[in-house]
Amino acid sequence: MANQATAKKPGFLAERANFLDERVGVAGILKEFGRKIFPDHWSFMLGEVAMYSFLVLLISGTFLTFFFQPAMTDVIYNGVYGPLKGAEMSIAYKSTLDISFEVRGGLLMRQVHHWSALLFVASAGLHMLRVFFTGAFRKPREINWVVGFLLFVMGMAGGFTGYSLPDDLLSGNGLRIIDGMIKGVPVIGAYVSSLLFGGQFPGHAIVARLYSLHIMIVPALIIVLLAVHLFMVVIHKHTHYSGAGKKDNNVVGYPLAPVYVAKAGGFFFIVFGVIMLISATFTINPVWNYGGYDPSPVSAGTQPDWYIGWLDGALRLAPSHLEAGWFGFSWSWNILLPLIISLVFLFVVGAYPFLEKWVTGDEREHHVLDRPRNAPVRTAIGAAGVTFYAVLWAGASTDLIATNFKMSLNTVLTFMQISLIVLPIVAFWATKRTALSLQRKDREIALHGRETGRIVRMPHGEYIEVHEPVDKYELYKLTAFESFAPTLARPNEDGKITVKARMRAALSKFYFEDRVTPATQLEIDASHGHHDEQKAIEAKPAKKVATKKPAAKKSAAKPAAKKTASKTATKSAKAPAKKPAAKKAAPKK
Amino acid sequence: MKNKRRSPFAAALVIVAGLIISGGSYAAANAVVKHSNTSQAVTQSQLEEGKQLFLANCASCHGKNGVGTSAAPTLIGVGAASADFQVSSGRMPAQADGPQMQVKPVQFTREQIDAIAAYVGSLGTGPAIPSADMTAANGDAVRGGELFRINCAMCHNAVGAGGALTEGKYAPALKNIPNTRIYEAMLTGPQNMPVFNDANITPTDKKDIITYLKYLDENPSAGGYELAGLGPVAEGLFIWIIGLGLIIGFTVWLGAKSN
Numbered sequence: 130m131a132n133q134a135t136a137k138k139p140g141f142l143a144e145r146a147n148f149l150d151e152r153v154g155v156a157g158i159l160k161e162f163g164r165k166i167f168p169d170h171w172s173f174m175l176g177e178v179a180m181y182s183f184l185v186l187l188i189s190g191t192f193l194t195f196f197f198q199p200a201m202t203d204v205i206y207n208g209v210y211g212p213l214k215g216a217e218m219s220i221a222y223k224s225t226l227d228i229s230f231e232v233r234g235g236l237l238m239r240q241v242h243h244w245s246a247l248l249f250v251a252s253a254g255l256h257m258l259r260v261f262f263t264g265a266f267r268k269p270r271e272i273n274w275v276v277g278f279l280l281f282v283m284g285m286a287g288g289f290t291g292y293s294l295p296d297d298l299l300s301g302n303g304l305r306i307i308d309g310m311i312k313g314v315p316v317i318g319a320y321v322s323s324l325l326f327g328g329q330f331p332g333h334a335i336v337a338r339l340y341s342l343h344i345m346i347v348p349a350l351i352i353v354l355l356a357v358h359l360f361m362v363v364i365h366k367h368t369h370y371s372g373a374g375k376k377d378n379n380v381v382g383y384p385l386a387p388v389y390v391a392k393a394g395g396f397f398f399i400v401f402g403v404i405m406l407i408s409a410t411f412t413i414n415p416v417w418n419y420g421g422y423d424p425s426p427v428s429a430g431t432q433p434d435w436y437i438g439w440l441d442g443a444l445r446l447a448p449s450h451l452e453a454g455w456f457g458f459s460w461s462w463n464i465l466l467p468l469i470i471s472l473v474f475l476f477v478v479g480a481y482p483f484l485e486k487w488v489t490g491d492e493r494e495h496h497v498l499d500r501p502r503n504a505p506v507r508t509a510i511g512a513a514g515v516t517f518y519a520v521l522w523a524g525a526s527t528d529l530i531a532t533n534f535k536m537s538l539n540t541v542l543t544f545m546q547i548s549l550i551v552l553p554i555v556a557f558w559a560t561k562r563t564a565l566s567l568q569r570k571d572r573e574i575a576l577h578g579r580e581t582g583r584i585v586r587m588p589h590g591e592y593i594e595v596h597e598p599v600d601k602y603e604l605y606k607l608t609a610f611e612s613f614a615p616t617l618a619r620p621n622e623d624g625k626i627t628v629k630a631r632m633r634a635a636l637s638k639f640y641f642e643d644r645v646t647p648a649t650q651l652e653i654d655a656s657h658g659h660h661d662e663q664k665a666i667e668a669k670p671a672k673k674v675a676t677k678k679p680a681a682k683k684s685a686a687k688p689a690a691k692k693t694a695s696k697t698a699t700k701s702a703k704a705p706a707k708k709p710a711a712k713k714a715a716p717k718k
Numbered sequence: 719m720k721n722k723r724r725s726p727f728a729a730a731l732v733i734v735a736g737l738i739i740s741g742g743s744y745a746a747a748n749a750v751v752k753h754s755n756t757s758q759a760v761t762q763s764q765l766e767e768g769k770q771l772f773l774a775n776c777a778s779c780h781g782k783n784g785v786g787t788s789a790a791p792t793l794i795g796v797g798a799a800s801a802d803f804q805v806s807s808g809r810m811p812a813q814a815d816g817p818q819m820q821v822k823p824v825q826f827t828r829e830q831i832d833a834i835a836a837y838v839g840s841l842g843t844g845p846a847i848p849s850a851d852m853t854a855a856n857g858d859a860v861r862g863g864e865l866f867r868i869n870c871a872m873c874h875n876a877v878g879a880g881g882a883l884t885e886g887k888y889a890p891a892l893k894n895i896p897n898t899r900i901y902e903a904m905l906t907g908p909q910n911m912p913v914f915n916d917a918n919i920t921p922t923d924k925k926d927i928i929t930y931l932k933y934l935d936e937n938p939s940a941g942g943y944e945l946a947g948l949g950p951v952a953e954g955l956f957i958w959i960i961g962l963g964l965i966i967g968f969t970v971w972l973g974a975k976s977n
Contacts, residue, residue, distance in 0.1 A: 247961070248961050407957075428872065430876075430881050
C-alpha cells in the first residue's frame with residue numbers, strides 16, 4: 130500500500146475520465162456495458178455484418194447525397210460519357226452519370242453503396258435464418274424477432290427506393306412493374322398509383338418522393354429499429370449453444386470490454402474492407418449502359434436487385450389470364466394472387482414465434498439454443514420456407530436460366546410453377562427425416578459410444594466392433610435437449626372441447642408426433658454397465674486381434690454386432706488396456 | 719485595263735466548274751462504290767460455283783433452285799445478304815431442326831460463302847450484302863443507343879447481353895459480332911427476328927446502331943469487371959456466394975478458439 134503523499138498524480142486520460150464520470154457517470158455505464166458477456170461463435174456475427182454494412186451504407190450514402198439531384202426535369206447531357214452526349218434525360222439520371230464519371234471517387238462510392246446494400250439485406254437474411262433454426266426467437270425474444278423481421282422488410286424498402294432513384298431504363302422498368310401491381314388492386318389501385326406518381330406514370334414527382342423516403346424515412350426507421358434491436362439484446366443477454374456449463378440462467382463468453390470492443394471494431398474494418406475490395410473491382414448497376422428512362426423501351430433481362438427478386442418471381446410464376454370482372458371491377462388475380470401469397474408469407478415469417486409458442490404452450494425462458502436437429506418439425510418448416518422463397522427468387526430469373534442453360538423459357542416457367550408447390554413439401558419431408566435420423570444417431574452415440582472401426586474377435590469366435598464412449602462434454606451436448614410430447618385437446622371449464630383446443634392439439638401432433646427422446650442418465654448408465662461386462666470378456670483376446678478391418682466393418686461385422694445385442698444385451702465394447710479406465714473396470718467382473 | 723481582264727461571269731464560271739468537278743467526282747466515286755458493291759459477288763464462274771455448293775449443301779432442304787420444301791422455306795427473294803448472314807455466322811447449313819438454328823463453326827471459306835450468297839441473290843430480287851462503308855462504325859453512337867433501346871433491347875437486352883423468347887427461342891448476345899452481320903440481321907430478320915427494312919430503320923440509323931454496339935464492345939465498363947452484363951441476377955449471386963462467402967470465412971476465423 131503506497132503512501133498517500135507519494136501517490137501518483139492522475140494522468141491526462143485519468144483526469145478526463147474523472148471529469149466525464151463526475152458529470153455523466155461514465156464509470157457506471159462502462160462498468161455495466163463493459164462487463165456484458167458475449168459468447169463466441171461465428172454464426173453470432175452475421176447480425177453484426179448487417180449492422181456494419183448499414184454503417185457503410187450511411188457513410189457512402191451521405192457522400193452520394195452531396196451530388197445527387199432528385200429532379201425529373203429534362204436536360205441535355207453534356208458530360209464526358211460519349212454514347213449519351215447530347216441525349217435528353219432527367220436531372221436525376223444526369224447527376225447519377227456525373228457522380229459516376231466526373232465526381233472524384235463518385236463511381237467507387239456508388240458501387241460501395243450498392244454492394245453494401247446487397248450485403249446488408251443478405252447478411253440480415255442469413256442472420257434471421259440462424260436465429261430461426263437455432264430457436265433463438267423463443268421466449269423472451271419473440272418481440273426482438275418481430276423487430277428484426279421489420280428491419281429486414283425495411284432493408285427491402287430501402288433497397289427498392291434506392292434502386293429507383295437513378296431514373297435509368299432498368300429502374301424505370303422496375304417502377305413500371307410496381308405501378309402495375311398497385312393498379313392491379315381493385316377499387317383503390319388507380320387512386321393510389323395516381324397519388325404516388327402525382328398523376329399518370331411516370332410523371333415528374335416520383336424520384337423526389339422516393340428520395341425523401343430513401344434518405345430520411347427508411348433510414349430513420351432502420352436506425353430506430355436497430356436501436357431497439359440492440360437494446361433488447363442487452364436486456365435479454367445473448368443466447369449460447371448448448372454445452373457443459375451453459376445454462377438458461379447464464380452466459381458463457383468474453384466481456385465486451387476489452388475483448389469484443391477490439392474484435393468487433395476489427396471486424397467492422399474487415400467488412401468495410403471486403404465491401405471496398407468488391408466495389409473497386411466489380412461493376413454494379415452500370416447505369417450509363419441503360420440510358421435515361423423512357424416509358425417506351427423495355428429491356429430483356431430486366432430484374433430487380435436480389436432481395437426484391439422473390440416478389441418479381443411471384444409475379445412471373447402466377448398463371449396468366451386470371452382476370453375476373455366482379456361487381457363492375459377488374460380483379461387481376463394474376464397480380465393479386467402473388468401479392469396475397471407474398472403478404473401471407475411475410476406474415477407467417479413475422480408471426481412464427483407466437484405460432485410455435487401457442488403450440489408448445491412453453492412459458493419458460495430459453496437462453497440455450499437448440500441444435501436444429503433437436504426441433505425436427507421447426508427445422509423442416511424452415512427448410513420448406515427457404516425452399517419456397519428460393520423458388521420464387523429463382524423465378525425472377527427464368528429468362529436468364531433459359532438462355533444461359535439453353536432451355537425453353539416456357540419449360541423453365543412450368544417447372545418452377547410445379548416446384549413452387551412440390552419442392553417445399555419435399556424439403557419439409559426430407560429435412561424432418563434427416564433431423565430425426567441425426568437425433569437417432571446422437572442417441573446411439575450417447576448410449577453406445579462412437580464406432581471406432583476396430584473389429585474384435587470374441588473367444589467363442591464372434592466378431593464385434595469396438596465402440597468408444599464419448600467424453601462427458603460431448604455426452605452433455607448429445608443429451609441436453611428436451612423433446613415435447615404431443616398434447617391432447619382438453620375440455621375447458623364448461624367441459625367442452627373448443628375448436629381452438631382441437632386445432633392446437635392437431636398442430637401439436639403435427640409438431641411432436643415423430644420424436645426421439647434424449648438418452649437419459651439411467652439408459653446411459655445401463656448401457657455402460659454392459660460395456661464393463663464386455664470389457665472383461667474381451668480383455669485378453671482383443672489385444673491379439675486388434676487389427677483394423679474398415680472394409681469389413683459395415684458389411685460383415687455390423688449384423689453380427691446386432692445379433693449380440695439381442696442375445697446378450699451387449700452392443701459394444703471398449704478398446705481394452707488402452708485407457709486406465711478399462712483397466713480399472715476390468716476387475717468388476 | 720487590268721480590271722477588264724476578268725469577265726464578270728468568271729466567278730460564276732469558276733463556281734459552276736468547281737461544282738461540276740466535285741459533284742462529278744462524287745458521282746464517279748459513288749458509281750465506283752456501287753460498282754464494287756454489285757461486282758463483289760457476280761461473275762459467271764462464281765454463280766456456277768455457288769450453284770454447285772448450293773446443290774451439295776442446301777438443296778436437300780431448300781429444294782433445287784431454292785424453291786423450298788416442307789422442311790425449309792424458299793430462298794427466292796431472300797437476297798444475298800440473308801444467305802451471307804446465315805452461312806457466315808455458321809447457322810447454315812443446319813445441323814438439326816429446332817426452335818432456332820444454332821451457331822456452329824463456319825463450314826465454308828469466304829470465297830465459297832460469297833459464291834453461295836451470289837447464287838442465292840441471283841434467284842430473285844432481295845437485299846445485297848451491304849458494302850463496307852455502309853457498315854462502318856463511324857455513325858452517331860448516342861442516336862444508335864437510343865434506337866437500340868427502343869427497337870432491339872426488348873429482346874437483346876439494353877447492353878446486348880441477349881434474352882429469352884418463347885419455347886426455346888432466344889435473342890443471341892451481340893458482343894463482338896462483325897458489323898456486316900449486324901447490318902444483315904436487321905435487313906433480313908433471320909430466324910425469329912423481325913425485319914427492320916430501310917423504311918423502318920434507315921441505313922443511317924443502322925449505321926448508328928452498329929456504332930453503338932461497337933462502342934460497347936470496345937469500351938470495358940468503367941466500374942470494373944462486368945459479370946457478363948447480366949445485371950442484378952449476377953450481382954445478387956455474386957454477393958451471396960463471393961461476398962458473403964468471404965465474410966463468413968472471416969467470421970469463422972474470428973470465432974475460432976485459439977489453441
